[in-house]
Amino acid sequence: MSCQGYDLIGDIHGCALSLRMLLARMGYRQVNGVYRHPQRKVIFIGDVIDRGPHIREALQLVREMVEAGQAHIVMGNHEYNYLCYMTPHPDKPGEYLRAHTARHQRILQQTLEQLSPYEGEQQDYLDWFQQLPLFLEFERFRVVHACWHQELIDRFRKEYGGNCIDKAFLYRSAVEGSFEWEVMDRLLRGTHLRLPNNEVMVSKDGFRRHFFRTKFWMPDPQYLVDVVFQPDPLPAHLARLPITDDQRQDLLCYGAEEKPLFIGHYWRQGTPQPVTSNIACLDYSAVKFGKLVAYRLDDESRILPEKFVWVDVAREVHLANAEVGAS
Structure with a gap:
């Protein structure tokens, strides 16, 4: 297959029906059980699992496309969290890399319930998750789940020789403050x-929450409200506080001259549109009855509003379910 374009798809979170609808809308068809397009490939932005009703089906669809050469994928924080939650701590018998707290259990509950009856399959997916790349860089664009941090990526490439982790890295990533921890966090x-x-x-x-998510592309922000990037607004008395020198040290700026970057993670709302001229966030809260979003990338060097395509989960999936129930 000669790939003439890429379709980048945001956080799925177990919304397999929405994913099938989105792929069909973009001209993908199942051939020998795998979704294919005659000229295009998919890139999944991560977070295939957790929260949604059809996690196992979504995983199967995504993995079959990747293994058939019809798609690429990067790891999301939910795949990483699940991997750590299920990996025994090498130095603390009875404990795991991610603590089994009520909060962590709540986030992973749907994945645990839907995969645990298939023990061999569950372990197979855990092994697969560890092999997923953390980032992808092509000649004209970049892909990462949440944030492109060039300094960390350069060091990771130098020390690990590529874009994938190994078991030793996974163990070290559980040590807060370590280089490996910082890579996964950022x-x-x-x-x-x-x-x-x-x-x-x-x-x-x-x-x-004691922290709030921040923009990583603002060249000279002055107040906290200038950098907040999450659905929940800051309390008014905090929003207008000036950014301190210490806070500024924790901010990044992905410059306007950099390659187009595709991310997920941030639970956006409303009509999909560019974040900046060279950044597209494709997470529009599909599992919260928002939109499952793709961007149809061809040879453009800037993010174009008309290249977004999506499934409106609340409306279209409800209609599809109603039609099934009436048949």
């Missing part, structure tokens, strides 16, 4: 700042 979760004065935000999904 590339898969993005940049963030601690809320001033030890304040706590309660997000719309009920989690108490």
Whole structure:
């Protein structure tokens, strides 16, 4: 197959029906059980698992496309979290790389319930997750789940010889403050700042948060409101606080002259559109009845609003389910 373009797809989170609808909308058809397009390939941005109703089906569809050469994929923070949650700690008998707390259990609950009856299959997916690249760089564009951090990526390439982790890296990534921990935190979760004065935000999904996610492309932000990048706004009394010198050290700037970058992770809302002229976020909260979004990349050097395509989950999947129920 001669690939003439790429279709980049955002966070799926177990929304397999929406994924099938989106692939069909873009001209992909199942051939010998695998979705294919005569001229194009898919790139999945990560977070195939957790929260949604059809995680196992989504995993099977995605993995079959990747292994048949019809798609690429990068690791999402949810694949990484699940991998750590299921990996015994090498130095602490009875413990795991990701602690089995109530909060972590809640996030992973749907994946655990849907995969645990298939023990061999579950282990096979865990092995596959560890092999997923953290980032992809092509001649004209880049892909990472949450944030492109050039300094960390350069060091990772030098020390690990590519874009994939090994078991030793996985173990070290559980040590907070280590280089390996920082790689996973920045590339898969993005940049963030601690809320001033030890304040706590309660997000719309009920989690108490001491940090907020930040933009990594602002050249000269002045106030906290200038860098917040998440669905939940900062409290008004914090939003207008000036950015301190210490906070500025934790911010990045992906320059406007850099290659187009495709990310997921950030639970955007509304009509899909470019974040900047060279950054597209493709996570539009599909599992929360938002949109499952793709960007149809050809040879353009800037992100174009008209190249986004999506499935409106609340409307279209509801209609599809209603038609099935009426038949």
